[in-house]
Amino acid sequence: MLRLYDTATGAVAPLEPRDPGSVGLYVCGPTVYGPPHVGHGRFVLVYDVLRRYLEHTGLAVRHVSNVTDVDDKIIARASTEGRDWREVAAESEQQWWATMDAMGVLRPTEVPHATGYVEEMVDLVAALVERGVAYEVGDGVYLACDAVDGYGLLAHQDIETLRASAGARLAVADEKRSPVDFALWKKAKPGEPTWGSPFGHGRPGWHTECVVMSLALLGDGFDVHGGGLDLVFPHHENERAQAVALGRPFARRWVHNGLVTVGGEKMSKSLGNVTDLAEIVASSDPRAYRLLVLRAHYRSPLEVGAPTLADASSALARVDELARRLDAVGREMPQDGERAPGSGGGRAASALADAEAVAFADAMDDDLATPRALAGLLGAVRRANSLLDRRDVAGGAALGRAALDLLGVLGIARRLAEEADEGVLDIVRRRDAARADRDFATADNLRAELESRGWVVEDSPDGTKVRR
RNA sequence: GGCGGCGUGGCCGAGUGGCUUAGGCAAGGGCCUGCAAAGCCCUGUACCCGGGUUCGAUUCCCGGCGCCGCCUCCA
Numbered sequence: 001m002l003r004l005y006d007t008a009t010g011a012v013a014p015l016e017p018r019d020p021g022s023v024g025l026y027v028c029g030p031t032v033y034g035p036p037h038v039g040h041g042r043f044v045l046v047y048d049v050l051r052r053y054l055e056h057t058g059l060a061v062r063h064v065s066n067v068t069d070v071d072d073k074i075i076a077r078a079s080t081e082g083r084d085w086r087e088v089a090a091e092s093e094q095q096w097w098a099t100m101d102a103m104g105v106l107r108p109t110e111v112p113h114a115t116g117y118v119e120e121m122v123d124l125v126a127a128l129v130e131r132g133v134a135y136e137v138g139d140g141v142y143l144a145c146d147a148v149d150g151y152g153l154l155a156h157q158d159i160e161t162l163r164a165s166a167g168a169r170l171a172v173a174d175e176k177r178s179p180v181d182f183a184l185w186k187k188a189k190p191g192e193p194t195w196g197s198p199f200g201h202g203r204p205g206w207h208t209e210c211v212v213m214s215l216a217l218l219g220d221g222f223d224v225h226g227g228g229l230d231l232v233f234p235h236h237e238n239e240r241a242q243a244v245a246l247g248r249p250f251a252r253r254w255v256h257n258g259l260v261t262v263g264g265e266k267m268s269k270s271l272g273n274v275t276d277l278a279e280i281v282a283s284s285d286p287r288a289y290r291l292l293v294l295r296a297h298y299r300s301p302l303e304v305g306a307p308t309l310a311d312a313s314s315a316l317a318r319v320d321e322l323a324r325r326l327d328a329v330g331r332e333m334p335q336d337g338e339r340a341p342g343s344g345g346g347r348a349a350s351a352l353a354d355a356e357a358v359a360f361a362d363a364m365d366d367d368l369a370t371p372r373a374l375a376g377l378l379g380a381v382r383r384a385n386s387l388l389d390r391r392d393v394a395g396g397a398a399l400g401r402a403a404l405d406l407l408g409v410l411g412i413a414r415r416l417a418e419e420a421d422e423g424v425l426d427i428v429r430r431r432d433a434a435r436a437d438r439d440f441a442t443a444d445n446l447r448a449e450l451e452s453r454g455w456v457v458e459d460s461p462d463g464t465k466v467r468r
Numbered sequence: 469g470g471c472g473g474c475g476u477g478g479c480c481g482a483g484u485g486g487c488u489u490a491g492g493c494a495a496g497g498g499c500c501u502g503c504a505a506a507g508c509c510c511u512g513u514a515c516c517c518g519g520g521u522u523c524g525a526u527u528c529c530c531g532g533c534g535c536c537g538c539c540u541c542c543a
Contacts (some may be wrong), residue, residue, distance in 0.1 A: 003533085010472090027543095029543090030543075031542085031543095036543095037543085038543095039543050040543055041543090043543040044541095044543080049504080071541090072541075073541075073542090132469095137486090143517090155471070155472090155538080155539075156470055156471055156472070157470065157472095157539080161470055161471080161539090162470090162471095164469090164470080165469080165470060165539050166540085169526080171508070188506085195489075206541090227543065228542080228543030229472090229473095229537070229538080229543080230537075230538070230541095230543065231542080231543070232538070232540055233471090233538060233539065234539080234540085235541095235542090255527085256543095257535065258473095258537090259536090259542095259543075260538070260543085261536075261537095264514095264535080264536080264538070265536075266508085266536075266542095267542095289538070291492090292480085294518075295480075295481065295482085295491080295492070295494070296481060296482085297481090298483075300473095300474085300481085300482090300536080301473085301474080301536070302480095302481090302508090303479095303480065305480095307479065307480075307493085307494095308479085308480055308481095308493090311479075311480060311493040311494080312480090312492080312493085313493095314492080314493055314494090315491090315492050315493070317506090318492095318506090318507085319505060321507070322507090322531090324476095324506095325506095325507085371481065371482045371483090371490080371491070372482065372483085372490070372491085374482095374491070374492085375482070375490050375491035375492080376490090378491060378492065379491070382507090382508080384508085385506095385507055385508065386507080386508055388507085388508095389500090389507060389508050389509095390508090392505085427510075435502085440502055440503070443502090443503095444502095444503075444504085447503095447504080447505090451505095451516085456505070456506080457505065458504090458505050458506055459501070459502095459503095459505075459506095460506090465506095467503095
């Protein structure tokens with residue numbers, strides 16, 4: 001069984017689902033006001049792999065990830081660009097999915113939009129007011145955090161400390177009773193999108209959006225709530241506060257992924273080091289970024305840059321090379337190739353494959369230790385290549401296929417080979433003819449020609465092979 | 469100031485009280501090759517500093533130094 005770290009307790013513990021056989025996972029999704037960056041890419045990949053692994057172990061996963069489609073930043077951008085806020089949100093969301101699809105990320109099973117749940121949000125705010133834990137002032141409705149049992153659970157600080165900390169930093173200008181209180185409902189300002197409510201026209205606060213959507217779709221006491229480490233406080237703390245104030249059980253487990261650094265620092269607009277995710281997907285194999293992300297533990301910080309991406313790309317090339325070799329082997333061998341006749345090594349070979357699967361599960365069950373899982377798999381890739389080099393086709397194929405299958409669980413499936421067109425094949429044939437004539441000067445010129453067209457040229461007993 | 473975390477070989481990045489002390493990339497040597505490419509084999513003797521605990525610490529404890537994140541919108 002998967003053991004996962006819980007931010008609330010600071011300990012690793014088995015993930016025991018509320019409903020046997022299935023897991024409800026809520027992940028805070030993007031606010032759609034601009035193009036996705038590598039930080040978004042990391043959180044999406046982390047939870048994509050969590051989901052894939054849970055499904056691999058036979059659990060049904062209900063994976064809910066919201067889109068925040070009304071927010072200060074969306075409104076601000078629409079305003080400066082003189083456009084409708086809905087248009088900005090829709091366009092950004094389209095960009096989001098295009099990039100995620102390119103990265104091979106599974107779409108969440110449900111994608112609630114904040115604007116689709118405003119009525120429920122109003123109801124929730126009203127219920128909190130009715131219970132006397134929320135109060136209305138001039139610019140909105142706030143939650144009185146003092147009334148919340150265990151406020152500070154995720155921040156690992158008591159409310160007095162949080163109050164002092166917030167009070168010291170914020171020039172208190174609004175009408176909140178306490179600096180830690182937060183807006184459930186923001187009353188309308190001129191030119192902003194609004195909805196009607198018992199507290200006047202306005203829009204919901206961010207923290208209210210997520211608590212409403214997660215409970216609406218996954219129900220009380222759902223299994224896992226995830227998001228970036230930077231959402232722990234105040235966002236998740238405040239989501240939880242609302243549920244607690246209502247007397248509803250909230251997430252049973254809190255999972256947070258580490259942040260991406262660029263040049264050793266967190267990405268931020270003020271530092272000017274925000275790396276566009278779409279650029280990475282366009283300029284390199286999207287699986288390279290996935291590999292990079294999985295090579296670090298999900299709770300550690302991760303350095304992303306051209307050098308680390310190039311590094312991951314090279315590692316991936318070796319995996320793909322094995323896949324190509326196995327394809328070739330598959331054509332020469334019967335399809336039940338693991339037990340190829342006359343090899344005699346079949347049983348030992350499948351034992352080797354089983355051992356890989358066990359090691360993989362051990363690593364993954366240990367708080368999603370993808371670095372260890374990957375280390376094992378990449379080692380298996382090398383050993384499989386080694387067996388194939390030594391003509392142990394049965395052993396190499398069994399081990400190699402096992403490794404590739406398990407890499408597939410992580411979303412690092414093999415890339416489809418690109419077919420060479422007739423013009424390229426013509427050069428290949430001329431080069432083979434030249435090599436047969438031992439006219440190496442001509443052969444080398446033709447190889448240079450192929451390489452200049454972007455093909456990697458490899459000689460084999462069957463003649464020139466090209467790939468890219 | 470409070471809270472959380474980190475400092476590992478050229479780079480990225482796991483991990484561990486001693487045992488064969490990840491993995492990847494890069495580098496050097498080798499096998500293979502007409503030469504390459506790809507693949508494989510071999511090599512590197514790393515754990516911020518100072519104390520302490522211990523038979524033994526990179527790993528545990530204390531203290532420093534440096535760095536990062538959160539405490540305000542943020543994946």
